[in-house]
Structures are given as C-alpha cells and as structure tokens.
C-alpha cells in the first residue's frame with residue numbers, strides 16, 4: 001500500500017473514532033440514560049436451558065448428521081481409515097474424469113496419497129508456493145478436498161476454519177467438495193461449536209469460520225431448485241473412524 | 245512447473261474460463277438435482293419448543309437494543325483489533341460518501357455484491373455507477389432483477405415476480421445469444437458469467453445478518469455461496485450493516501441461527517453460515533487484504549426510546565411476516581413502494597423516515613389479522629404497530645374526520661370478504677400498472693385513492709368500481725401474470741413444508 005493511501009486510511013480511521021463517540025452518545029440520549037460503559041448484566045444468553053441439556057449418543061449423532069446432510073442434497077460416505085477414504089475419492093475422480101484436484105495443506109490429507117492414486121490428475125496442495133495464484137487454482141479445480149474441524153449433527157453442517165494451510169477457496173470454488181470428518185469431531189448441536197469461539201476469544205479466531213450444510217443451491221428461477229450456482233454443486237462428507 | 249503455470253500469465257478472464265471444466269460440472273450436478281427433485285425429502289425432525297426459542301430470541305434482541313451503545317462500541321473496538329476499518333454513518337448519504345471514498349482510493353472499476361437490504365436502502369449501486377464503477381449483484385435472483393432494472397419484491401426471494409421465460413429473455417440479452425428457458429442452463433450461464441466477475445472485481449460488498457460484539461465478527465447466512473465469494477476473492481471488502489444487527493456473543497448466534505433460516509426458508513440452517521473476523525491473516529492464502537465495515541443509522545435511532553416502535557429494531561429480516569400476510573401474498577412486494585415490503589415494510593418504511601404522511605395507503609392494506617406477529621421469530625407486535633401508525637397519522641393531522649370515515653370504510657371492506665377480495669385484486673392491478681410505468685414509485689394508484697383523496701366512503705366506492713372497470717379492461721393480460729406470481733409464492737411455501745427443497 002502506498003504511503004499516501006496509508007495516510008488517507010489513518011485519517012479515515014480518526015474521523016470514524018470521533019464520529020463513533022457522537023453516534024453512541026446519540027443512542028444513549030435516545031434511550032434516555034447516560035452511556036453504558038460497563039458490560040451489562042445478562043439475565044439470559046445463548047440457547048434456552050432445555051436445549052443446553054440436549055445430547056445424543058454417538059450413533060444417534062452420526063445418524064442424524066447423515067439424515068440432515070442428505071436431506072440438504074449432500075452425500076455421506078463412511079471409511080474406516082484414510083486409505084479407504086483415498087479409494088473413495090479416487091474412484092469418484094476417475095468416474096467423473098476430474099482433471100484438477102486441490103487439497104488443504106494438512107498432514108492427514110497428504111497421507112491420502114492422492115498424487116499416487118491418481119497419476120493422471122493434477123493434484124495440488126493449497127498455498128505451498130508463494131508465487132502461485134491460489135484463487136485461480138481453486139477456481140479451476142474440479143474437486144476440493146478438506147478436513148473438517150467439526151461436524152454438527154442437528155443441522156447437518158461441516159465446520160471449516162481458515163488458516164495459512166486451510167484456504168477458504170478450497171471448499172468454495174471447486175465443483176465438487178470432499179470433506180473428511182473424523183468420527184470424534186461430530187457434535188450434537190451448533191452451540192457446542194459456537195461456544196468454543198467465545199472461549200477462544202477474539203485474538204485466537206481465524207479470519208474465516210464457515211459452516212457448510214450441503215451443496216450450493218438456488219431456487220430463484222421459478223422455485224426450480226438448481227445446485228452449484230456459485231459454490232460446489234456436489235458435496236461428499238466422508239466420516240472416518242480413525243485418521244491415525 | 246506445469247502447463248497451468250503459463251495459464252496464470254493470461255488475463256483474469258482466461259483464468260476464469262479455465263475454471264470451468266463444464267462437462268464435469270454438468271455430469272456431476274445433474275444427478276443430485278434429479279435426486280432432490282424426485283424424492284420428497286422430509287426435513288428430518290420437527291424442531292420442538294418453537295415458542296421457547298422465539299422467546300429467547302426476543303430476549304436477546306431486547307437486551308442488545310436496550311444496551312446498543314455499549315454493544316456497538318464493543319463491536320467496533322474488537323473489529324478494529326481484528327484489523328477492520330470501522331466507520332459510522334448517520335445517514336444514507338454519509339454511508340455512500342464513505343463507501344465511494346474507499347472505492348475511489350482503490351481506483352475500483354467493479355464491485356461484486358452479495359444480497360444486502362441495507363445497500364438497497366441507501367441506493368449504493370446507483371452511487372457506484374455514477375462514478376463509473378460497475379456494481380454487480382451476484383445472488384442469482386438479484387442478478388436477474390438487476391438486469392431488469394427493478395427492485396427486489398421479496399426479502400428472501402427477490403425475483404419471485406419473474407417467470408422463466410422473462411428470465412430467459414433477460415439473460416439472453418445479457419449473453420448476446422438465445423438461451424432456452426431451462427433453469428439449469430440459465431443458472432449455468434449466470435455461474436460462468438459471475439465467476440469472471442468475482443475474479444475481476446476490485447471490491448466485494450456484503451451486508452451483515454449479525455455482528456458479534458465480543459469478537460468483532462460479522463455473520464452471513466446464504467445458500468448460493470456468493471456471499472462467500474464476495475468476502476473471499478476481491479482484495480477489498482466493504483460490509484454495510486444496520487446499527488441494530490448486533491448480538492453479544494457466539495452463543496447467542498445459536499439462537500439466531502435456529503430462528504432465521506427456519507423462518508426464512510424452512511431450512512435447519514442455510515447452506516452457508518460464515519463468521520468473518522477481519523481481513524486475511526498475514527500468511528493466509530485468501531480472503532480480503534483490507535476490510536471496512538460501515539455502520540448505518542439512517543432513521544433507525546428514531547425508534548430508540550419510542551415505547552411503541554423500539555421493538556422494530558429486533559427484526560432479523562427473515563421475511564416470515566411477508567409470507568404469512570394475506571395482503572402481501574395478493575399484492576406483491578413492489579406495491580409497498582419501499583425497500584422493505586410486507587408487514588415489516590409497512591411499519592419500517594414510514595418509521596425510518598419519521599414521516600407518517602409518507603405512509604402509503606397501500607400499507608393500510610393490512611387486514612390486522614395478526615398473522616405477521618404469529619410468524620415473527622422474535623415476536624414483534626407488527627399488528628399493534630400498524631394500529632399505532634394509523635393513530636399517529638391522524639394525530640399528526642395527516643388524517644381528518646373524513647379520512648377517519650374512510651378508514652372505517654376500509655375496515656368495512658376488510659370485513660366483507662367479497663369486497664375485500666376485489667380490493668386485493670385492485671392492488672394487484674395497481675402493482676402491474678406501476679411496474680409497467682417503469683421504476684418503482686413510492687405510491688400506488690387504486691388503494692392510494694381509497695384514503696388520500698379525502699373522499700367519503702360512498703364516493704370512494706363509486707371511484708373504486710369505475711377504476712376497477714377501467715383497469716381491468718386495460719390490463720386484463722397482466723392480471724393473469726400476477727396470478728402466476730401468487731401461485732409461485734404458494735408453491736414456494738409448499739415446497740418448504742415438503743422438506744427444504746426450496747431456498748432463498
């Protein structure tokens with residue numbers, strides 16, 4: 001960023017700070033009380049009490065995740081090991097004649113050995129080369145492969161957190177998405193994942209936290225469902241018993 | 245390294261084309277779409293204790309709005325810590341000024357936008373275009389109505405008023421070739437076209453469903469993935485948010501995430517829910533390098549401290565009150581003449597302007613049946629507010645004795661189902677008339693005549709009949725067109741009951 005641009009931004013930020021004071025004073029005045037500067041006491045927060053108690057057994061969680069994910073148009077597969085998962089991905093890639101695969105730069109995904117399993121497919125690894133245009137690589141990929149941080153049974157969602165080795169584009173731009181879900185990371189309800197972000201606190205949060213519950217969809221043309229309008233049109237969740 | 249390396253040096257457009265291995269897409273997508281269409285997939289379990297969830301949602305919203313100064317301040321501080329440039333705008337004009345200044349500093353040529361009612365409210369697109377910056381709506385429905393140069397007619401299903409032939413015509417013109425009126429082809433065209441736009445755009449513009457005070461994060465709900473595109477691909481992100489969007493914590497988001505999608509589309513959760521906490525981290529491979537959040541008042545604060553209307557700020561823009569409202573279902577969104585339609589629009593539009601005189605009589609066309617309150621996930625008493633608005637209008641001298649009589653006449657009409665039905669038909673005609681005249685005007689003919697012409701009910705009835713005859717003769721065709729819209733709306737609602745096949 002040029003120096004001039006930086007100065008301009010700094011000026012903009014200063015203006016915003018003084019504007020903020022006026023803005024918040026005005027709100028307090030409308031509410032007919034002085035500014036509140038201490039964190040207010042909260043009689044209630046988060047989900048209702050009955051919901052906090054709600055907990056499913058492991059089999060119920062896996063079943064419910066599968067039901068919801070499939071109802072939204074996703075597919076759920078099961079694999080005992082990474083080796084089994086690798087076979088599932090390779091079969092699908094061959095069947096659909098994929099040309100490009102992009103995976104997150106994570107150790108378990110490296111152990112899938114897709115490069116060896118699919119010698120005719122260009123398999124890339126997110127952000128492992130600074131000179132590469134990674135968004136373009138993601139856009140051309142037929143298949144993206146990610147490792148889920150969590151999965152939520154009640155909503156049928158996969159949670160993906162961004163980092164240097166985990167691009168947001170990998171779960172978004174390819175046509176088909178494979179998300180590997182370690183069996184132990186499936187939780188019952190959304191709140192179990194969300195509360196961890198409160199506990200982690202601002203400084204520890206990644207830039208992007210994404211919940212994905214099936215294929216991209218739209219019914220904007222005469223209510224006629226179409227999938228893959230912007231994001232992946234096909235999403236496979238592979239639940240893995242053991243990734244060690 | 246490989247042949248793909250050379251492609252990198254090509255233009256962005258070439259790269260985008262590379263992105264579309266179209267055969268792969270077609271094969272892969274066909275199967276799932278068919279599977280989804282054929283089987284009636286029941287959304288798994290019904291969600292129990294709905295009223296407890298609603299009550300908790302209401303409590304969270306009430307608490308946050310009652311301490312809005314604190315939570316907004318906390319949000320701004322945390323977002324800045326995340327590296328966001330946070331701005332405050334008292335008016336639409338100020339918000340536009342800030343947005344344009346940023347766009348100019350970036351020497352932007354184009355901006356891609358995901359769905360945002362706030363940017364509709366401040367007319368951002370027109371402002372950007374006035375500087376020669378292309379503003380592209382990327383939600384499928386929004387893209388379609390942008391091509392048609394119209395405004396959304398529903399908060400959640402913006403293009404509900406267009407059929408596939410009209411859409412095919414608009415998109416064919418855009419494409420410069422004839423596209424068949426088939427959903428998959430039309431959507432496929434938009435996917436390809438917008439991919440190029442995403443990769444070219446200098447700026448991504450988003451709205452904000454919720455903002456989390458404790459971590460300075462914004463949360464976006466969507467089904468298509470375009471909001472993720474807009475907040476991942478361009479270098480600069482600008483997020484416009486109404487000042488009331490705040491919730492305290494991520495734990496509270498569980499409640500909102502339970503209420504919003506179920507009320508909006510009948511889904512357990514939208515396909516994507518994204519929490520964004522600042523620009524990309526230094527070594528991240530994607531995400532915006534620079535992020536701005538513009539917090540807007542634009543009349544919202546007028547509701548603060550007003551016992552009758554403060555709860556309007558609890559609204560989570562789910563559209564459930566529109567779907568529930570018999571009047572909206574008959575007259576369609578454009579008849580309301582503002583950015584926000586349906587029961588919420590009928591109250592919010594005049595409230596934001598603090599101008600009861602602007603309260604169109606089309607908004608008066610609420611049957612006060614209370615269906616909107618029943619549907620509202622945060623229990624906003626919209627029907628009480630409509631009554632208060634009417635009262636205030638009279639008190640402010642915008643009504644007079646005759647007009648009150650007119651209102652009684654109106655009430656009479658509402659209670660007589662036959663006349664009521666005709667009135668609604670008239671509303672439909674009015675809408676078509678308006679649309680045909682181009683643009684989206686603030687006022688609507690026939691129902692406006694009902695009250696604002698200050699005529700006694702008997703005369704009004706005569707006028708009503710006369711106009712109805714005239715309009716009917718003139719617009720016979722278009723009545724049919726509008727019945728189609730109503731049918732689509734019904735179908736959409738039914739699809740939801742059948743189990744999450746439909747969406748926003």
Ligand code: SF4
Pocket residue numbers: 507558559560561562563564565566588616619620621622623624626
């Ligand atoms: S008023 Fe209630 S039902 Fe209507 S859009 Fe707002 S939150 Fe939804």
